[in-house]
Amino acid sequence: MAKKKITEVVAELAGEFLAENGYELYNTEYVKEGRDWFLRVYIDKVQDAEQEEQTYISTEDCEKVSRFLSEKLDEADPIEQNYYLEVSSPGMDRPLVRPEHYERYVGEEVEIRLYKAMDGVKNIQGVLEGFDRENGVATVKAQIPRKGGKTEEIVYELSLSDIAKANLAVVF
Numbered sequence: 001m002a003k004k005k006i007t008e009v010v011a012e013l014a015g016e017f018l019a020e021n022g023y024e025l026y027n028t029e030y031v032k033e034g035r036d037w038f039l040r041v042y043i044d045k046v047q048d049a050e051q052e053e054q055t056y057i058s059t060e061d062c063e064k065v066s067r068f069l070s071e072k073l074d075e076a077d078p079i080e081q082n083y084y085l086e087v088s089s090p091g092m093d094r095p096l097v098r099p100e101h102y103e104r105y106v107g108e109e110v111e112i113r114l115y116k117a118m119d120g121v122k123n124i125q126g127v128l129e130g131f132d133r134e135n136g137v138a139t140v141k142a143q144i145p146r147k148g149g150k151t152e153e154i155v156y157e158l159s160l161s162d163i164a165k166a167n168l169a170v171v172f
Contacts, residue, residue, distance in 0.1 A: 006079060010041060013072040014065070022046050023057075023065065027097050030083075037083035042090040057089035058069045067128060096166040098121045102131040102138050109169040112140060114162055119144075125154060125169055136160040 007028040007063055026042040043065055045055045066087040073085065096102050096110065105128055112124045126142030138158045143151040 008040065008044055009076065009078045010039070010069070010073075012043070013076060014069055015071075018043065018065070019046075021064070023061065025100075027095070028080075037081055038086060039073075039079070040086045040088070041065070042088060042094075044090060062087045062089070063090050067090075083155050093167045093170050096168070099131070099133050099136065099160075102128065102160075102166075103133065105168060106130055108114075109171050110140060111167050111169045112138075112158065113165045114158070115164045118155070118156065118158075118162075124158075126156075129155065138163070138166070 003059050008031060010028045011025055014025060022045060024046050026044045028042070029038070029040040031038055031040070043057055043061065045057060045061075049053065066085060069087065070085055073079070093111075094101075094102045096105065108128055110126065110128045114124070116122070121144055124140055124142045124144075126140045128138060130139040131137070131142050132139075136159055138160065140156045140158060141154060142154055144154050146152050
């Protein structure tokens with residue numbers, strides 16, 4: 001079965017259960033590492049607009065979803081080879097994979113690695129100022145170090161197709 005199809009099957013199997021329990025499917029990966037295959041399912045808590053404080057996924061939440069999903073995957077048996085099922089939170093430095101991730105984290109500090117340099121810069125850390133879903137463009141305001149210890153504020157318009165990797169920045 002194709003990788004994309006497996007992630008769709010996981011979304012189908014888990015969707016209703018996740019919604020009923022206040023979770024959402026953040027991302028799914030089906031990858032080969034060495035000789036082993038891994039089905040990684042990242043879940044998050046559904047956040048109400050009225051909630052003042054962010055709630056986080058616990059190990060108990062992951063265990064609950066893992067048991068459910070393991071049972072459903074065994075019943076449906078959509079994957080031919082042996083694999084390891086991992087259920088976890090996307091973490092503090094969560095990747096921005098889909099357009100809705102970019103929309104959700106507008107105003108947050110992000111770290112972006114580009115496929116090829118723009119203005120001599122390949123790694124950008126700054127504030128995600130906006131996201132244009134229609135054109136797939138993220139706007140990031142960054143302080144770029146320049147010669148002589150100076151910095152320059154630059155606003156980047158980054159097409160998702162130019163972004164190799166994007167994560168929330170962990171700022172302490």
